[in-house]
Amino acid sequence: MAGKGSRPRPYSISQNQFASNWDNIFNKGKTMQVRVQEKIGTCGCGRSPTGNCIGWHGLSESEYQAKLASYIAEQDKGTTNAG
Numbered sequence: 702m703a704g705k706g707s708r709p710r711p712y713s714i715s716q717n718q719f720a721s722n723w724d725n726i727f728n729k730g731k732t733m734q735v736r737v738q739e740k741i742g743t744c745g746c747g748r749s750p751t752g753n754c755i756g757w758h759g760l761s762e763s764e765y766q767a768k769l770a771s772y773i774a775e776q777d778k779g780t781t782n783a784g
Contacts, residue, residue: 744754748765750772
C-alpha cells in the first residue's frame with residue numbers, strides 16, 4: 702500500500718494556463734522600473750532636484766509638486782539672504 706501523498710494531485714487547469722497565471726502574478730520575464738542607479742547616493746527616479754535620493758519617488762504627483770515648490774522657495778530664500 703502506498704503512503705499518504707504518493708500520488709500527485711490532478712491538475713484543475715492546463716500547464717499553459719498555469720504558466721500564464723504565474724507570469725501574470727510574478728511578472729517573470731518582464732522588465733521592472735529601476736529607481737536607483739548603480740552609483741550609490743544617486744536617485745534615478747528623476748524627481749530629486751539635487752540628483753541625490755531624498756525619498757520623493759514615493760510621493761503622489763500633487764505631493765511632489767508641493768515639495769518641489771517648497772524646495773525652490775527655500776533655495777530662493779537662501780540665495781537672496783546670502784547676497
